[in-house]
Amino acid sequence: MKRYAVRHETRYTYSLPVDIGMHIARLSPVNNALQRRIEHSLDVTPTPAWAMAFSDHFGNGLHHFSIETAHTEFAVVQKTLVEVTAPTWTPESAAPAWETVRDGLRADAFPEYPEAAEFIYASPLVPIDPAATAYAAGSFAPGATMIAAAFDLAKRIKQDFAYAPGSTTITTPVSEIMERRHGVCQDFTHAMLSGLRGLGLPARYVSGYLKTHAAQPQPDAKPDEKLVGADASHAWVSVWCGPEIGWLEFDPTNALMVAEEHIAVAYGRDFTDVTPLRGLITGGGGHTLTVAVKVEALN
């Protein structure tokens, strides 16, 4: 069990005053059995004229803010004290064969696991890409268990794809990621989702934060010891491993099974379902955006 203090600041500066700004934030770390939210605050400046908290289709916690006085700066600061517990360790052999999971979802019109059914279909940023499916198939030998095969796929992505910040954008398609084999966590996550869904397996996008072992790069640190992402917003994959085990999470950027270093904020089909902040403004001219994330381990 680990405790973290997370601070996430997002700041817009507008070149002209904005008269009205309406924003929807998905910035609150989830609160569940494995991740307990001890303290949480969301500070918005200027003070919103109206705000409302609600849950979305995926069970994520959202906030709506309406700022109705002219402003040239808009900032949201999220501060959370959170306790993360690693999921109960399940031996790979205890998981069902991947074909069992696939066939359970292929059932005639009514899949055996309706709760997972939504996540086998293509979604806006994750089409069923043939190259991604073929790549993923390399990890799913006949009879392989869900956990072993999914973990193997995550490890292969870490090995075969180059982590290259700035080489892609939010809308870089999966087919291009598969072809050029580089990108950032979001791209690796989309590629893995596309491969899994192409095989008929349910998989979700997870957005959140990652505690890097070395917040400041240490001169003597070996590259392998440092998790990529520099206290950053992060993304990884949640895979359905059958009704007994449920969802397990894998990080293809770091070749990890998620344990105590990942802090989940939102779940969805792909990035479009978990956008941290989206809004509509009236006025404003051009804008610049600064983001700062800090994750501090407390024990």
Place this chain on the structure above:
Amino acid sequence: MTAEHLPTALVAYDEMVSGRRALRPHWRDLMALVWGMPPEMLREKQARAAGHLAAADNLFTEGAEPTPHWGMDLLPLIIPDAEWQGIAAGMAQRAKLLNLVLEDIYGPQTLIRDKLLPPFLVFNNPAFLRPVRFVTSPLAPPLHFYAADLVRMPDGGWRVLADRTQAPGAVGYALRHRSVAARSFPEAFRNAAVRRLQPAVDEWQASLQAIGGKLDDNPRIVLLTPGPHNASYPEHVLLAQELGITLAQGSDLTVREGLVYLRTLDGLARVHVIYRRVDGEYCDPLELRADSALGVAGLVAAVRAGNVVLLNLPGTAVAETPGLAPFLPAIARKLLGEELTLPAVTTWWCGQKAPLEEVLNTPEKFVLQQAFHPEIAPLDLARSTDQELAGHLAALRAAPGQYVAVERVMHSRVPAFSENGLEPRPVVLRVGAFSAGDTWRPVPGGVARIANSDDQRQALHLGGIVKDVWILKDEPAEEGSHAESLVELRKTHKVPDAVGSRVADDLFWLGRYAERLDAGARQLRSTVTRLVRGNPSPRETAELQLLAHLLHNGGWIGADDSRAPVDGAVFTMSVVTSMTPNGSVARYQGSLRQIAVSLRDRLSQDMWRIVSVLTRPLAHTAGDDFDSLLGSVDAMLMALSAFNGTAAENMTRGMGWRFLEIGRRIERGIQICNAVDTMFGGHPARVEASVRLLLELCDSVMTHRKRFPMDSYSLAATDIVLTEARNPRGLAYQLEALRKELDGLIGHDPLAEEKQLVDRLLESLRAPTPLADLSPDRFDALTEGLGVGARTCRSELISLSDMLTRSFFTHIKIARSVVFAARDGDEDRAAS
């Protein structure tokens, strides 16, 4: 004639003729009347109906997507009361069921968990709007208005071809067709006990009021329309009028602090209920489609907070997928404990293995439909070539869940007028129902659509011909009741109270454009009158040169043309060209028309007709047929007089009228200034010609004749146009009228700046000028002074227009979307 209706073995049900080749009883009275009429009389009635329908629609659909031509056939589809009771009960049951399905899909989703509803049909359905999940309101059901397309099978039973749960039209069209039928064929209603639509519309209105009543004692209800560019706009206008609710476009509404408001000239007015005719995904650019310009930012949040009721809830179109049909009977048993009394035509979803095999093995038995794309026409596999069929089946095999197979249906036939008398045509019936508390009320009537020929395939989607639908009462017509049914439309519309900012803006510009057209028409008339005489005298030549200059200033002819010799062909042609269908006059007419269309619900029928005459294309003439051009211009000026007269005598003096008036006065003032500047600004060689022409253009010749009986065209005569406050065509009159209307704009900032501007202009106009002093050098200074004064006044009037625009209309601002996307490695980088 009946021979054409003889049923041949095992074919379509005939609405009019029974299996024993007898006229069905409910058709007897009507057909006795039809057959008793001379054919040419029927033809004339039929033509008249087409004319009424076109008149009702023409201006509406300006700028809309190319819409299919809707004709109307005068013979109704007649349904006896007993049969209607069955349809109505079936509609109510289906609506109730679909509403429960929608409540579940946007709520707990137990139907999916209980394996009654395939998850594919929800989660792969683009009409399932995830942001709306859990937004269901205790104030109203997600489904409030439901419609279905029905078809009658050869066995006489009605089946559902399609469920419409998005924002379907039905009632407005039914009202319109009833009024056209009643006007064109009043005799038909004399002995028929046709159920009226109005009581249902009244009950619908009461139901909306009751829903709003949970939020406010005096709720404000609006109909949200995509606007005049939508093909259904005429229905929206009519329905809003009949329901007595405000017609609003997305830009008329705004969300503040989670409450929805209508922008009015008196500020923001709270809205409690929105009956939407905008597709769900376009309703809110913040949470739904970010590229939508038709919605209201923050609307979904306002619904979620329970501050407004949005009907139907966005996302209700998820239940329109034909793939749902095979699963509805089991869902009905589970949720209602009932069998469906109005089932769908036999339908299979290809996402299931057995139907997929069946379709792949015997494709010729099926019609293939898209599960999620109703805009793609169904494919009759029996009519495909082998090559096409192979392609369709390959697509089906690749994505079976995207397809639905439907049995081939034989539509019932209904008689329709054709060139050869009556012909049987396949028919589809659209019926609508609204919720009233816990019950559903099907509206007794509907829209029947028939094909242009006996080929039912090309019918029934878009285009084709419509018919009125008569639901007959069991009891015979009461005395005088037919008269009631003739006048289905209320004579007096409930005028929505508040004037929206957009409406005021439109009225202001309607006034300005009408006046600009008036000035142009007068200039063109003066020009053509002189050209028609040929061989202009020196005075006429001077006048024509001034007119050429003025026509160019007003944008009616090009600069080069205005400098060409006025007795030459170039100038003549440019004047003629300005009046052709692509000319400058048509352009201004188009602008006027566009504004009028978006004001459709604010203009009376009379005003509407006048605008339609005013914007009618000028008679196109070959070459320089000046006589017919003069006729066209005269007709346009007559229509403008009618416009002004109707505005003056028939419009309530509300805020809307005031803006129309201000627009007219500003534009007329500007036009007078233009004329004065042109006549005197350039040191005229013949002052007399300038004065004479100014008086003519400002319609002040009669006044001049009274004031200057000696026919003197001295500079002093310009007073009639400039300072004479009693001349409604003069500048002083415009300024005083403006001053008065500005005072009337209450409920706002004092408008001090605007009023001062007008006062300043009035003062300078009244300053004495020594017009009697006619020494040559003084004279030049005087004419130059007139030109300078006119130019100043014109620019001041233009700033007044801008100031008013800023004060009243600019809060219609467009919001932009910003998305912040956090990606690792991207921190501290500016995003766009």
